Amino acid sequence: MTEPTLFTAAFALYVAALVVYSASIFARRDKWAKAGFVLAVAGFAGHTAALVLRTVASGHAPFTNMYESLSFLSWSVVLALIVFSRSSLAPRLAPYLMLITVALVALASSPLMPKDATPLVPALQSYWLWLHVSVTLLGEAFFAVAFVASLIFLWADSAEKKERLDALAYRAVAVGFPLFTLGGLVFGMVWAYRAWGRYWGWDPKEVWSLITWFVFALYLHTRIVMGWKGKRSAVIAIVGFLAALFTYFGVNYILAGLHSYA
Amino acid sequence: MRSVWKFFSSVKLAIVLLILITLASVLGTLVPQGRPAADYAARYGGWAGLFQTLQLTRLYSSGWYLALLVLFALNLVVCTVVRFGAKWRKAFGPAPATDPRALVSAKIKSQFRLSLPLAASGDRIRAALRAARYRTADSGDANRAVLHARKRRLGYFGSDIVHLGLLVILAGGFTSGLGGRRAEIGLLEGEAADVPNASFRVRLDKFETEYYPKGGVKDWKSTLTVLENGAPVLTRVVEVNHPLTYRGVSFYQASYGWDWQRSSVELEVRKRADASFSKTVSLKLGERASVSDPDITAVSIRQFVPDFVRGEGGKVQSRSQEPRNPAAFVEAWKGEERVFAGWIFAKFPDFGPGHQGGTSPLAFVLKRYQAAPFSVLEAAKDPGVGLIWAGCLLVVAGLFLAFYWPPREITVVLEDSQGKVEVTAAGHAAKARETFASEFETMFEHVRRPS
């Protein structure tokens, strides 16, 4: 099978998973949630194969244009969903994570996104770039989990459920924060240093990564040293994920900078 | 002094500073940074002056932004130091005195009896704890033994290591800012130049541009030789993403171009009245080349632009360095009389007064144009990078410890009671309690019923 076919198949499976998961919200049946999970995992397998094929065909890791990086980000969100699937809250979170996944994949598939694997301009030919983008997007996928858990927290009414959602959001940040630090900041600096001879240049994308990082540092500190939990924590996690999203999309389309290729 | 210390030991200050730095950073992405004053005047009108006074136009190097970072660093130092002693004692100091009643109220605990003598019971529990990689310390008296066990004690210091790393990164940033130097060096093949702020020279031996088969630049490669007192000491190819570092100066492939001011062109001269007439001459910019014909004795090129465009007031400019629309200003001479002057376009031979269907009796074709390529290298000296990478390592290692190396503590009290031993064990962990609880449970299950 070719990469576009696999990608489309994965898209279809994700949509099916979203539908079945959504049914599980209303039907409150474990069976539906289980079926949704099976579909999501099947989609994930196809998506993985598509990413591998694309890497083999183009000879470089698939993170070099918006289509490729959206595809990888959606893949990471499903991965995060799978990582947290053993949590008892997973069936509650899954429909929303699937919604994010489907939205990202739909955006990647839209005709506005050029899909051709274009030859890399010289600055992008570096394995530090692959590490930088992949690890950052993985970290952001876990921020997405914290975001969804925090949103559901704000709606939830049972105190017991709220407590578990709060703990789950923290666990997702505990995975996402080190990944984001390593990928977004450390690998990003190493790459910039190799490519341009400076590890930091205050370009808008760099600054917004730093802002995202500060917001999650705020999340951790208000929790651990000021004992903030629950609602206030949830709001900070939501703001943090929105900052990550803005770093990813907003900077490219709204603010101009060096990073405008990806 | 005391109150200053107290001020900086507050975590609330850290929260306030984090929020302020975040907001300031956002502001810096909304106002374009480091543009010429006229840009701001055009964009913000009367506000431009205020923006400049507040240094919003170079916010990240402004005094107040740097002051925030310094306050942040001081806060970080004091906060970390203040807590460090107590943490150190908790991790490595002697076991605290144990109150058995406090153990009973612990969330993770186990109580059972062993039909073994006190010493043997202690040994069995100690062995189980050590097998699970706990370090144990004993206390107690003749009929009451206390075991204190700890593991992953480094985990207590994860946050301190992160904070130390951040300080090292900030120090690196300030070092780079104060001691960093960068300069661009443009070199033609074969040329050498002094390296600014260094005592050696570099020579460009070769410069190549590689293209993809379908077009598009794949890479630029500059072969550089380092010269010490005129003698070559090292030759290396510098590509994008593959800099050369020599004696603390790194050379990056920054840019490239052509030396159009010294172009050479090949020009075909024709006469409208005589279709069989065609002469091709090669000449350099500024030179006069002889055509040896009674109507036209010589031609010369006064100006050459690679990417012709007419700017304001019809002034000729080059839009870029790329040969996208090369044009030459050609002059033709009959003795000392100028018989033609006009622009000739390589890509638009049917345009201008000098083309075949034009008004002039002479016509010209710009057949070839050539200029030597040059490479622009960025020579950067950055004394802060070592600190930056060291700080990054500390931060990443500290984050791993803080989140994935949770310290665990177990206190076990053994008391003789009517020939049996009453055991009370309690576990304490600030993080990852669930996994700890299951480790705890299996461990003591095994102590009770060794298989």
Ligand code: HEM
């Ligand atoms: C962006 C900057 C900062 C980062 C990335 C950072 C990172 C961290 C991390 C990862 C932890 C451990 C959190 C956890 O275990 O959940 C932590 C804890 C802590 N941080 Fe920071 N920190 C920063 C700035 C500061 C500042 C400026 C202060 C100054 C007061 C501070 C004070 C503390 C304290 C008191 C703790 C708890 C320490 C403990 O007992 O483990 N942090 N920090």
